[in-house]
Amino acid sequence: MLGDRRTAExxxxxxxxxxxxxRMLGSVTEAEDVVQDAWLRWAGNKDRVRIPAAYLTRIVTRLCLDRMKSARARxxxxxxxxxxxxxxxxxDMYEAHTDDVTVTLMLAxxxxSPLERAAFLLHEVFDxxxxxxxxxxxxxxATVRQLASRARKHVQTARPRYSVGAADADRIARAFFAAARDGDVTALSALLASDVEIHIDGGGKxxxxxxxxxxxxxxLRIFVSAQRKAVTPPTLLRTAIIDGLAGYVSLDPNGVLQTTALxxxxxxxxxxxxxxxxxxLTHIDA
Incomplete structure (x- = not known):
């Protein structure tokens, strides 16, 4: 039946x-909404589609471009x-990634522009x-070639240049959690680069x-101060791969769920x- 075939495709x-x-929107929940919208359009289209992958890619990309206007304003x-x-x-998924899109690259x-981002992702990441x-x-x-070229120049320094094995990624994540929890200056100094940056997204919430x-x-001052002020220590729930980077899911000293990517x-x-x-964090199990 046509319906069964379309569902399978x-x-x-x-x-x-x-x-x-x-990767277009930076939001798991919005990405799921876009795919649901794409399904409604796909299911409602009665015409024969010769190449489903190309058709659906076009729908999803254009839906994302529409959403990016309001996302940028927010x-x-x-x-x-x-x-x-x-x-x-x-x-164990660390070495199974098929692309090199990490949170570092997503920030870049x-x-x-929305069109540059789309051109870069479709050409450079999705081949x-x-x-x-x-x-x-x-x-x-010719326009798309210029979009992709400009995008590549802007983000080339953010693309991963150093590979870390799954075992090392897990070891470093656990070592960092322990050092931060204990306010261990010696251990933190050995783990952190001199130009380290800390990005904390609280969203005003x-x-x-x-x-x-x-x-x-x-x-170092931040981690030492946090350790001194904590009534109870943070809790490591599990190490994980977060946006392609080593990291972990934890509860802070106040029991607030958070993720840390390194x-x-x-x-x-x-x-x-x-x-x-x-x-x-609503899509993440504690």
Whole structure:
């Protein structure tokens, strides 16, 4: 039956559509909404579709572009550093990733125009030919080539250049949690890079720094101060892969759920991405 075939064809593309939507929007919940909207359009289309993957990619990309207009307006008034909703996966998935899109790269993508972001993701991450991207974006091939080129230049420094094995990723995440929990200056100094940055997304919903914390000395002061003020220590729920980076899910001293992702180069942590905004954590099991 036509309905059964369409359902099966959509199911084959669903994971890919979610990956694309999430990387376009930085939101797990919005990505799921986009895929649901794509399903409604797919199910309601009575015409024969020769290449379902291309058709669905076009629908999802255009739905994302529409949503990005309002998303950018919301981020202009966002309280404190903005981070994408964390995509949390088991540690054993660390070396199974098919792309190199991490939270570091997603933050760099925020600096692009919506069309540049779409062109970059479709061509560089999802391996679509520029001629196919032009069809998806309804633009001339030459225009799309310029979009992709500009995007590549803007984000090239944010693409991963150092690989970390799953075992090392898990070890570093556990070591960092323990050192931060204990306020262990010696252990933290050995783990953190001199130019480390701490991004904490509280969204104005919970207590969090409203600016990015930069530099080893400032980071050490924060962790030591947090340890001294804590009535109860934070709780490690599990280590995980968060947006392609080593990290963990935990409860802070007040019992608030949070995720921590760690950017690592040459065995040193150069970036710490902490999401505490409860509105971004509703899809994560405690």
């Amino acid at each position: 959509f199911a084959l593309e669903r994971k890919r559509m979610l990956r694309l939507s999430y 981020r202009e008034i966002y309280v404190g550093p903005w981070l994408p909703e964390p995509l949390v996966e088991p540690v 993508l925020e600096r692009l 679509m030919a520029l001629t196919e991207v032009a069809v998806v974006l309804d633009r001339e091939a 919970v207590l969090a720094f409203r600016k990015i914390v930069r530099g080893l000395e400032n980071a 950017g690592i180069r040459e065995s040193k942590i150069f970036a710490i991405y902490i999401v505490k905004n409860p509105e971004k």
